[in-house]
Each structure stands twice: as C-alpha cells, then as structure tokens.
Amino acid sequence: MLMLPAILTHAEVRDTLRLFRETLDQAAVANGGDAVLLTVDGSALQRFDSSALAVLLECQRMARAKGRAFAVQSLPPKLSALAKLYGVDALLQSA
Numbered sequence: 001m002l003m004l005p006a007i008l009t010h011a012e013v014r015d016t017l018r019l020f021r022e023t024l025d026q027a028a029v030a031n032g033g034d035a036v037l038l039t040v041d042g043s044a045l046q047r048f049d050s051s052a053l054a055v056l057l058e059c060q061r062m063a064r065a066k067g068r069a070f071a072v073q074s075l076p077p078k079l080s081a082l083a084k085l086y087g088v089d090a091l092l093q094s095a
Contacts, residue, residue, distance in 0.1 A: 001039045008052040020059045024066055038063045043074035053083055056092055
C-alpha cells in the first residue's frame, strides 16, 4: 500500500511517483509476479492540487501496465469532488 503524503502538489509529484514505482516493484517480488491489488491511501492528504489526481491516474496506469489491480481509498472529500469536476472520478474507484 502506498500512503500519500500530507502535501501533494506539483513539487511532490516526482517523489510520490518514485515511491509508488518502488512499491509496485516490491509487491511484484514479494508475490512472485502474481497479480496483487495495489492500494493508494489518501487519508493523510491535507494539502493538494490537481497534481494529486495526475499522480493517482499515473499510479493506476503503472499498476495496470504491470498487470496489477489498483484501488484508492480514503480520499479527502475535496479531492473526490475535484475528480468528479474533471470527470475522472469513475477511473478512481475506491477500495
């Protein structure tokens, strides 16, 4: 599981995606390459911008490219509303 940081703006995108990539690789090794659900938890998010949505969508893309299932959980209501406003809420189904 990847816990999103308290702050996720444009400045944090690269580090957050690096952590997800590492989590994805570790999950593949730990599970011998078998399909596994990778979850991103947004419960710690306090300050964010639309970059947070871009991170979530890129995490989903990376997971699917490796044949992994992907889910998000505990997104702040304002981020969920932003996803709905941008029309990507259906892509980020909660676990």
